[in-house]
Amino acid sequence: MSRIFYGWIVLGGLCITYAASNGILLNSLPLFYPSLIEEFAWDAAEVTAPATLSFLATAILSLFVGYLVDRFAPRPMMIVGSLLFVCVLLAYRYITTLDQMRMIYVGFSVALALNGILPSMVVTSRWFKRYRGVAVGILLMASSFGGAVLPLIVGPIIEDEGWRTALITMASVGLVMMVVPCVFILRNDPSEKNTVPDGDVAAAAEAAAEAEANGLVAGISVIDAMKTPMFYLLAFSTGVMWFCISGVIQHQSIYLGSDLSLPGPRLAQVFSLFFASSVIGKVLFGWLSDRYSKVNIMLLATVNLTVGLVVFRMVDGDSIGSILFYAVVYGIGFSGAFTMIQLMLAELFAGPTYGKILGVFVFIDTLAGAVGIAALGQIRVATGSYLPAINLMIGLCLAAFVCVYIIKRQIEAPQPVTAE
16 A cells, blocks of 8 residues: 655645634634723724734735745744744733734734745645645635634633633644644655655656746746746736735625625624635635646636626625625635635746745735725725725726736747757
8 A cells, every 4th residue: 555645744734734823813813802992992993903013014024934935944934933823822911002912913923924824835835736736725725724613712712711811722722733733744845755746756757847848937036037027917916816805805794794784693604605615715726726727727716706796796785695696606716816826826936936936926915905905995985885896806807817818828828949
């Protein structure tokens, strides 16, 4: 019986770590806000401002971490990030001022930059080539799983024992789910286990020859990459997608609950279906990208995202069916787009400079997401409606489709034959 390829074990460790970091920071810590407001008499804007600061700090730090990942091994960085994450959770218990809370969230930013999506994608891309689509889909699905499970654990503890006790529980979860896998399971690349990507020597050689024949830009420097039109086309496309993804996720509850008067229980059903559809989307688009051209599947993801926005604009508050249909279409669309962004970056730029280039794109996409959240809010305040914002996002997605199509033409264009 052949032994299991160790890359799948590495992927399992990455999934556990990623589920914990995202599940705690993005989905569990917001549950602490009501307790902080009650205890310290802060308002909603004050208590959420540190999270916004963290968002921007992570974007800036990703540039530096991208450089570190290429220069040094990712695993030690992820161990340091995991330990820092646990320490910051424990320190969170002692805050009494907003300045202290801001410092806590800056600490989270450093920890997440060191052990979040950037180093996880670098490690995954090193271990997988043929099955990279499925592997990335599984990795990204882990964040959805963590977001679904961990709030169910921390919520009752906050209610019964208080937010400070809940933070001890979260730190314990971080220790087990983040530090342990990074120390005992993760390996930087296949060479540390005397193997190659996917465990298939022949396929690895064939993939390298195919990439060279296709004229992909893998391995070039950041400066040289920025001299290619493909870099800017992809940067615009992914930025647009993150603008739409972050904007809708943060504002859909207000639009559906306040503007369309969807009752609370119904809203919970919509969010549950939205999450389930996002899990399907991540795995589905990852699976498709392993069987068909990744740029074609990214075109499909862009169309799916655009259609989801059109459905979002047309939903009727009196028709729960139309809202549930939106949850399925956009849930699959946003998660498929998220997955294909990561896969296209790895497809085009995987190599010795991949970390630096990925860091630049994480910076661009994170800022675009922050702008999307702010823009939708400002448009809603200025016009009293989200419809102009949805129209804007539909237009941007159509422009992104054109950019991805141009990338497709560039990739598929015959390469000039040079005389030897």
